[in-house]
Amino acid sequence: MKRPIPSLNRWLDELEFSKKTRMLVVIISLGMISIGGLMLVSIFSIKYDYETLYGQRTIPQVHLENMKDIYSVNIDETLREISERSVDPEDAAEVLESALEIAGRQWSAYRKSIGGRPEGASHYAHALLATLFYKSGEKSDRNYYRKELPRKIQERHEQIAKQTRHLIETLRRSEQPDSDLLHSLSSNLQSANIYLTGLIAEHLKEAIKEKRMNDRLFERSIVMLTILIVLVFILSILITILLVNHFKKLNESLESKVALKTRELIELNRSLERRIEREVQNSRKKDWVMFQQAKMASLGEMLQNIAHQWRQPLGTMTMIIQGIEAKYLAGKLDERLLEEKVSDAMKIARNMSETLEDFRTFFHPHKRYDRFDLRTAILKALDLTRYQLDREGIEVMFEMRHSLTIYGYENELVHVLLNLINNARDALKERGVTEGKIAIYVKPSFRRVSISVIDNAGGVPEEILPKIFEPYFTTKYKGAGTGIGLYMSKQLIEKHMEGRIYVKNIRHKLGVKGGKMQRCAMFVIELPRTPKHPKEFNHETI
């Protein structure tokens, strides 16, 4: 028994869930059907038994009983009265005739009732049960008497009838019947009664036997039914347990799967986090590179500025030095001339030094978040771009009613302003605006201060307005722009100084009273007037 169970278990384990369920359903339904069927068969069988008991045992007995009564009471009594002569022969004949008739009727009724067994479903049910639960040996040991007794009763009955009819005739003739006849009739009656009693007993015995058989049938049916119920119950429970186990296993496997997936997810999440981290670093690096690029670009521009600003004084200086030599060679170098030349050279050298200092401080800015004067910052930006603006013949207007100190990184603001001014200059140059103007207005409000940089180059084309602050966006021809300037400006203003920067196309007179409205681009920088959360700002990233 040990071997098949594990294999069965394995088989069950391997069985699909749906198959198990189907099996359960099939078993339960089969069990139900068999229980129901058995019950139906049992009920029909009971009905059959009842019918048999009534029709085959009770009714024949009643007939036999009646016959016996008629024999003993009517005929025997009459015979006794006849022999005692206490009855009118005519009446006696009458009584005997009717008794005989009744007895015959009863007998034929008995015969009829014996022959007619219950038919139909109950009979088949009984037969089915009997064949199922009954050993064939026990089945029909219909005893000898069952067939012999009726025959004997028939014989006696016929004799009685014959003798009685004979007696009746005698009585009709008003003759005293022969005592022999009476005696033989009486004994016939006696024996008929004895046979009848035997038959009744036989019937009773059979009934008892049938009852016993039925009891056994009932017992076996009950046992079978119980076994069936128990079997179905056990099977159902077994399969239910199996299913529950299956569920458990399924659940466990699902849980383990979920756990596995969860682990994988966690792993994935971690790797994603790592990747994000890396990407963030990359993007920081990219930003850094970008800012470096921007810085280099503006450095280039600044260098160009320095070059421009230095070229002229350098030329003069060269000429002064050569002049000293030439004058000396010509013998014209007196003290006055030498002094003049030296003082001129020194003046120029000082100017050059100042220019250099301006740029130097710009490129090595104070990296502190601090108060600073807004006017100074704007003027610094204008100073740094003045040379190029003058060269392009661009008029600059700067209007600021009250001086104002704000908090932030001064040089970054100067950077942004430089960027905006240079962009304006480029736009004016590119579009060939003849009377180019750049206006800077400062308007303080309660909490903020807005610095507007307006140029009359016609405004920013609508289609590029939304993209203008994006990195690497440039409209400048080929290498002229890095596309970083405005992006960097936005970063500086928003991330470092908690301000904001935006652009609008407007119509503005640009300081000309009664002048006509011109299409202008306006860049607005809004900065908070009070220090907010001075950020720890690592300048290495910029």
Next chain:
Amino acid sequence: MRQSEIDLEQLNRFNILYIEDDPDLLKHTASILEDFSAKTFAVRSCEEAWKVLESERVDVILADILLENENGLECIRKIRERFDIDVPVIMATAYTDTEFLLEAIRLHVRDYLVKPINLKELLQTLYAALLPRIQEREMERNRMVIHLVSLVSEGKQVELVRYIVGHLDDEYLLHRSYAEIVEETGISKPTVVKVFRQLMESGVLSKVRNGIYRLHLEKVK
């Protein structure tokens, strides 16, 4: 053109118009140029240059390519159009822009100087620009010398020398016999013979064969 030995004294005779917008540079450059030139007109704008040109003789113009609010080349173009003078122009520039150069060539700008200006280079450039004028002057002077010599010596001899020089081929050879010379010039044969003998004695001329004479250039100098 830029010879190592240039006679800067030659510049003394010329007037320079110098246009430069930077006052310091103008002042110092002009003060040097004054020592080398007859007159230096130092002006800061095209307008001032215009006035100078209207009243003065100018032999060479030195101009900055980028003037305050105006283009030096534009200024030169206006001057060329208005005065129709072929004065040599030298541009001083901080740029080596080809666009400017092409424009400069179109305006027959003689030369350009890259700032900061090297004085020697400036003077050499000026000299180079003025060289045709210098040479023209010298030739004129030589002609004058010949003319004066012909006045004080025998006219026929000078005429004969002129004939010889005029008929030299590329190899400095003269393919003429006495008879031909006499016939062509109408100068008497004894005079021709006398002059030839004098020239051959001084080594300037030598006889290759009959009717072919060689002039020795090195002996002339």
